[in-house]
Amino acid sequence: MKDFRFIELDPVDMPRLHATELAIVKSRKDSIILWRPNGKYITLGYFQVPEQELDLDYCREHDIPVVRRIGGGGIGVLNPMVPAYTIITSEDSEVIPKKIEKSYEVICNGIVLALKELGITAEFSPINDVLINGKKFSGSSQFRVDGMVVQHGFITLWLDIPEMVRVLKIVPEKFMDKGVSKLEERVTFINREAEAQGLGPFEFKDIRDAAIKGFSEALGINISNGEMTSDEIRTVDEEIGRFKSDEWNFKAKLFEKANLKAVYKAKKGVIKISAWVLDDKIKDLMITGDFLIYPEKALVDIEEALKGSSLEEKELVDRVKSVEGVEFVGMSPEDFATAILSGKDQN
Secondary structure, eight states: OEEEEEEEEEEEOHHHHHHHHHHHHHHTOOEEEEEEESSOEEEEOTTOOHHHHBOHHHHHHTTOOEEEOSSOSOOEEEOTTOOEEEEEEETTOSSSOSSHHHHHHHHHHHHHHHHHHTTOOOEEETTTEEEETTEEEEEEEEEEETTEEEEEEEOOSOOOHHHHHHHBOOOGGGGTTTTOSSGGGTBOOHHHHHHHTTOOOOOHHHHHHHHHHHHHHHHTEEEEEOOOOHHHHHHHHHHHHHHHOHHHHTOOOOOTTOOEEEEEEETTEEEEEEEEEETTEEEEEEEEEEOEEESTTHHHHHHHHHTTOBSOHHHHHHHHHTSTTOEEESOOHHHHHHHHHHHHHHO
16 A cells, blocks of 8 residues: 655645645655645635636735635635645556546545545535535645646535625526525535534544545555655745735736626536637637636647637637647537637627
8 A cells, every 4th residue: 555644734824735735746755634724715726817706805804815726626715614635646656547537536535435434424526526415515626747646625614605605706607507596505514514413513633533534545545644854844935925926816817808708617617708809800818717627737828729710619629629738627628619609699
């Protein structure tokens, strides 16, 4: 069985957490981190635009920092009662399947098994969610860089759902395939479900102990306590500034001149288009949203490939397909074309 180092960060600020993840990527040490945020945070997916997704005035008024992840996916509304995990290992490891969708399933099964330890039945919901009684309490995000897989996700003990509704700009398309119309009908948290079963309430240490057992069983690994190395700590100090900067956290801006905007629900994800179109040609383009592609930086190449394209479906699809080495998760090149063309009807 493969040995993994266990690191506990309780509590931790989000910039330090993400800098720690990058430090471990650099050291290439198989690791599992169990962590808990030291306050309220909004965690933003790599492809998301905060102005589109959040009530930023509310965030500022209530001192809720916004920190962008390196991985894709959607918004996470965090507080100290939202424990979370990060798993870091090599892409060549026999522990993690190479196929991205399957790797989500294998890792998230560790959460399912952790909840079983607590007496609660949970189930994996593709691509990257875990549910209790059909409601989401855990979402995960993964990125792959320098031959390493990094997946982090939440194991929510308690959530202020009214504040979550207040802070998010809810996109109705997000829930079209969920059979619900409101966020409140889609999400839950462990201690709510535990109370209904006469269990709990659970605390961070309960999640920590259950998660160690769950991931050990799901991945077939040995997990033993460890510490950060001096080189890793040095890298954390070098990287942490990035995740504190407005340049990183608010880097993506909408085009004020955009005359074609669209929100499109793919099979698994939401694609948002802001484009400047002149004479039926795309002159400038920004693609944002809640979706997963690998590598994440390929989105820039897709945007560049689409500039100059006509609004003909075949040309749009061909231009997206011309970008090599891209893996689309839960969607296809055709979805990007459909998203752009749907803007003609939405504007």
